[in-house]
Amino acid sequence: MRDIAIISAVLVSIPLTIRYPFVGILVWAWIAIGVPHQEAWGFSQSFPVNMIVASVTILSWFFSKERRLPPSGSIYWLLIVFLLWVTFSSFFAVKPSWSWQFWDRCWKTVFLGLFAAAMATNKVRLHALIWIVVISLFYFGVKGGAFTLLTGGNYHVFGPPKSAIGDNNALALALLMSLPLANYLRMQTAKKWLQHGILAAIGFTVIAVIGSYSRGALLGLAAVAIAGIMRTRRRFLYFALVAALVIPAFNFMPESFHERVQTISQASEDESFMGRVHAWQVAFYCAVDHFPVGVGFYAPQLDEIFHHYLPNDKSHAAHSIYFQVLGEHGFIGLAIYLMIIAAAFTVSARIRRLSRDVSELRWAHEMASMFQISFIAFCVGGAALSMAYYDVFFLTAALLLPMERIVRSAVRASAISPTNMGDLRTEVPANA
Numbered sequence: 001m002r003d004i005a006i007i008s009a010v011l012v013s014i015p016l017t018i019r020y021p022f023v024g025i026l027v028w029a030w031i032a033i034g035v036p037h038q039e040a041w042g043f044s045q046s047f048p049v050n051m052i053v054a055s056v057t058i059l060s061w062f063f064s065k066e067r068r069l070p071p072s073g074s075i076y077w078l079l080i081v082f083l084l085w086v087t088f089s090s091f092f093a094v095k096p097s098w099s100w101q102f103w104d105r106c107w108k109t110v111f112l113g114l115f116a117a118a119m120a121t122n123k124v125r126l127h128a129l130i131w132i133v134v135i136s137l138f139y140f141g142v143k144g145g146a147f148t149l150l151t152g153g154n155y156h157v158f159g160p161p162k163s164a165i166g167d168n169n170a171l172a173l174a175l176l177m178s179l180p181l182a183n184y185l186r187m188q189t190a191k192k193w194l195q196h197g198i199l200a201a202i203g204f205t206v207i208a209v210i211g212s213y214s215r216g217a218l219l220g221l222a223a224v225a226i227a228g229i230m231r232t233r234r235r236f237l238y239f240a241l242v243a244a245l246v247i248p249a250f251n252f253m254p255e256s257f258h259e260r261v262q263t264i265s266q267a268s269e270d271e272s273f274m275g276r277v278h279a280w281q282v283a284f285y286c287a288v289d290h291f292p293v294g295v296g297f298y299a300p301q302l303d304e305i306f307h308h309y310l311p312n313d314k315s316h317a318a319h320s321i322y323f324q325v326l327g328e329h330g331f332i333g334l335a336i337y338l339m340i341i342a343a344a345f346t347v348s349a350r351i352r353r354l355s356r357d358v359s360e361l362r363w364a365h366e367m368a369s370m371f372q373i374s375f376i377a378f379c380v381g382g383a384a385l386s387m388a389y390y391d392v393f394f395l396t397a398a399l400l401l402p403m404e405r406i407v408r409s410a411v412r413a414s415a416i417s418p419t420n421m422g423d424l425r426t427e428v429p430a431n432a
Helices: 002-019 021-034 049-062 074-090 096-119 123-150 168-188 192-211 215-231 235-252 255-269 271-289 303-309 321-355 359-384 391-416
Strands: none
Touching (some): 002 049, 021 096, 021 391, 074 096, 074 321, 074 391, 096 391, 123 168, 123 192, 123 391, 192 235, 215 235, 215 359, 271 303, 321 391, 359 391
């Protein structure tokens, strides 16, 4: 039944996408982030839903009146350069048949971000994409939180199988990134019932993060909480709400959870952590020995490569977005990647500054603030996870491009006529 429902939803979206290409972007993002076909158990798991939706979306965009490139900016060019570099480095992969399959997923992830940036031409469309991200991930957050409560926290919360967030640690990081975005939607809605619904979903999702047993996610959760406190004007109330949620959740968890948390302070004695350290060493050696291109997508974790450097250790994935890119694409690849992250923080800070004193752009100021907290979650939680090419990061970073264009256009209009800002829901001209 689930298979039929999912495939039917995709098929219904195709004629709408042909007429309105942005519908295809929403469905494409839903499938890429929420992987609903992996929640079924039949033919939809092997059905190429993402390829079909992406192909129809690209063709519809090409033949539509909305055919335009993303707004130019540092993030745009850095994404293009990064994609070109990882493509170039993949030609020198130690095991091409292994690495090219992951390149295939990476370029689609970057393209989704760029196409979304090209078509998110107004506030309504930006909101629609954020809703898609939040709904796609909060499905697992609410379900995972309920599962944790019902089972007494005795089992780990996992994501959908055969997906980028299938692992408990990966799911926890994805949920952390979605929390600020959900909070933004809560701040933007005027309907009390929806505000309360989102707040309840945030609570369940926080419990799911704790129920994942991911130590890296706990550090990321602390970073998100601190960043949120720093960004709100009602800090005492925010702190009280966080404490009222997190402290009971921690006390609710069983002894096995607390034993795992305590290993954070004993990292040098923890076998799992030391495995990460060894994986970081291998990534560094790969980048040095295969300068400047690295060894290819996900190659450092292969037994023949890992054991070349550490023959007596069990092979491990990179367990760090930074060392992952370093080992796979060399020092140049890491430098470009870090510049993308830096540009995301810089552009979002610029949007906050431009929109701070314009009341009609309060939404942009809040959106940029929540994006920054989401990036903080990615940078902190990703320091111990192999999620360098995660869809939500590339998508939200790319959305800063049209967002900055909208803000700049509105600020110019405000300077000309402060009392006549115009309807910010209308499209920004392509030459703005």
